[in-house]
Amino acid sequence: MIELFSDLFSDYTLRTVAMGAALLGITAGSLGGFALLRRQSLLGDAISHAALPGIALAFLITGSKAPLVLMTGAALAGWLGAALISSVTNRTRIKYDSALGIMLSVFFGFGLVLLTYIQRNPDANQAGLESFLFGQAAALVERDVFVILGIGALVIFLMGLFWKEFKVLSFDPDFFQTLGFPVRALDHLLTGLFVIAIVIGLQTVGVVLMSAMIIAPGAAARQWTDRLGRMIMLSGCIGAVSGVGGALISSSIPGLPTGPTIVLIVSSIVVFSLLFAPNRGIVFRKYREWKSGKQLRVEAVLVDMYTLAAQHLSAEYPHSARVLDVMSSMSGPARRTLGLLKDLGLATQLDAKMWSLTPEGVRRAELIIQRQFGGEE
Amino acid sequence: MEYAIDIRDLTVAYREKPVLWDIDLQVPPGVLLAIVGPNGAGKTTLIKSTLGLVKPAAGSVLIHGKPYADQRVNVAYVPQRGSVDWDFPTNVLDVVTMGLYGKLGWFKQPAKKEKVAALKALAQVGMEDFADRQISQLSGGQQQRVFLARALVQDARVYFMDEPFQGVDATTERAIVDLLRDLRKRGKTVCVVHHDLQTVPEYFDEVMLLNVRRIASGPVGEQFTEENLRATYGGRVAFVSALVSGKK
Structure with a gap:
């Protein structure tokens, strides 16, 4: 691990790869944040799959593998896919999700056919196009990084x-x-930026899993903050961290495709965020529910004991735990709660069966009753 | 007289099926108008096509004598509360400030002046203490008031509100009614999609009864009749007669 980090500064290839992955991670992550809020996450998946035939056609037509050429092809095809999805949804009775599924598979299938065709042609130049499927960070060269840097900076500048406008949109x-x-027009612009953010990541992450770079960072970031600016920034950072992590690991292990590695990293960040983020995290919410549930049970049993005792001379009159069990059948056995009351100093156990309120318990029960019935005047 | 809202021959179709058919509506300035009608009558579509959000097949809309496109700054819209995602990461003040984005124009970020105006609008709906609150933490009534504040801050002449009373508590309903009356006092025209027939005579000056076609429109006292209600709702309103006879 430490070796990897020191290599980052000395090894030219690693540095290039890390730079490229960070840039595409920031761009895809921040644009993906908007896609998440507009419920368009899956559109990213369709666009990235739809880009594949564009890459193949660009190569077939120009015979070049220059990043700008392939990205232009990818962007045009991705954009066409997105446009077809919205026009099918608007003009036919086919719903959005079906239109999305259809376009994704049609474009992707066509792309695979073209790739196979290209690979059968004996041409030394064609090698490497198939890495667009699952991505190959190790193939990034300096020229690619400059292209990603230029386009990514433009996309983020326009977003800023x-x-x-994008917020209200x-x-x-x-x-x-x-x-x-x-x-x-603004909708088209944002979708256009979205397409570009996807396209610059295709070589590194691959068309199959690029959607993870779009969806996951935003989903994770949303867990941690309730402010749009912070969310988009955090989303970009998560994208960058996963991008760099995945690219470095995959390029230091020969043959390991980058896309899947990045997906594993970004998914772990999502799972961690879903579980442990304050306020929105599952663990935090369960804890809060458990705490308020416990509070309610304590109060219910206190009030039960108090009302029972009210039928006798003393508020501290003892009752058997079984009676309380029956009374609190709605909120689970009273016996467990009685133990809790004892720990809190609100009740005492007289013998194996009998319990009574302490003076402090009586006072608390009266307060609860006052709060419940006094506030409704 | 120049009408605040002047809709003529408005027809909207969805997949060849008419949703609104040949609607005429003239509303004088300074009037509170209720649009009532059964589900699917086209109430929301009427507002949306007036505001250009739904493209009409035919018809014209004038606001204070000019086409809507030239009158945007004088028209404010309060959409149905359920039309947006209230889990969107933003706070109350920010949502209200959105009402000023039209005046602010492209690229400019809201500054102190806009914040002050938004806070004032929030105070008018009794929500000034909630300015920094996340919108995901608001109750239904509070959400509605935030939407109203966003329209107030626009300082328009004509207001369109889509079911502002939907699912709000009694306190909020009172607050909204007070607000409507205050707007009327300031000479504004307010057009409200409304569901609760019982409160129509108490809250509104004019009423439009709509069921794809315009059944009737005009002063509540003249048009909010048993006959018109029956024509609007069909046989489904057994309570209509009680309703109309019970009104002031």
Whole structure:
């Protein structure tokens, strides 16, 4: 691990790979945050699959593997896929999810056919196109990184420039349109940036799993913050960290494709965020539920004991645990809660069966009753 | 007289099926208008096509004598509360400030002036203490008031509100009614999609009864009749007569 880090600064290939992965991670992650909020995460999956025939056609037509050429082909095909999805949804009775599934498989299938065709042609130049399937970070050269840097910087600049417009577009497009903004044009612009963010990652991550770089960072980031700016920034950072991690690991182990490695890393971040993020995390929520549930049970048994005792002379009159069990049948056995009351100093156990409230317990029960019935005047 | 809202021959079709058919509606300025009708009557579509959100097949819309496209700054829209994702990562003040984005124009970020205006609008709906609250933590009534504040901050002349009373508590309903009356006092025209027939005579000056076609429109006292309600709702309203006879 430490060796890997020191190599990062000395090894030219590793440095190039890490730079490229970080840049595409930031771009895909931050744009993906918007896609998540607009419920368009799966559109990213369709776009990246739809890009494959574009890459193959660009190569077939130009015979070049220059990154800009292949990316242009990928972007055009990805954009066409997205446009076809929305036009099928608008003009036919086919629903969005079906249209998405159809376009994804049609474009991807066509892309695979073209790839097979290219591979059968005996041409030394064709080698490497198949790495677009699962991605190969080790294949990144400096030229690629500069392209990613240029395009990524432009995408993020535009996102910042249109920040307030994209925010309302994502939150309430109808309202936004009544303010006089060209919502359709902005929608196309954001989708266009989205396509570009996907396309610059295809060589490294691969068309099959690029959607993970779009969806996962945003989903993880949303867990940690309730502010859009922070969420998008965090999403970009998570994208960068997973990108760099996956690219470094895969390029230090020969033959390991980058896409799947990145997916494993970013998925672990998502799982961790789903479980442990404060407020929204599952663990935190369960703990809160458990705590408030416990509080409710304690109060219920306290009140039960108090009402029972009210039928006798003393508020500290003892009762058997079985009676309380029956009374609190809704909230689980009272016996466990009685133990808790004892620990809190609110009840005492007289013998194996009998329990009574302590003076402190009586006072608390009265407070609860007052709160429950006194507040409704 | 120049009408605040002047809709003529408005027809909207969805897959060849008419949703709104040949609608005419003239609303004088300074009036609170209720649009009522059964589910699927086209109430929301009427508002949306007036605001250009749904493309009409035919018809024209004038706001204070000019086409809507030239009057955008004078028109504010309160969409149905359920039309947005309230889990969106933002806070109350930010949502209200969105009402000023039209005046702010491209690329400019809201500054202190906008914040002050948004806070003032929040105070008008009794939500000034919630400015920094995440919108995911609001109750239904509070969400509705935030949407109203966002429209107030636009300082328009004509307001379109889609079911602002939907699922709100009594306190919020009261607050909204007070707000509507305040808007009327300031000469604004408010057009409200409304569901609770019982409160129509108490809250509104004019009513439009809609069921794909316009059944009737005009002053509540003249048009909110048993006959018109029956024509709008079909045989489904056994309570209609009780309702109409019970009104002031």
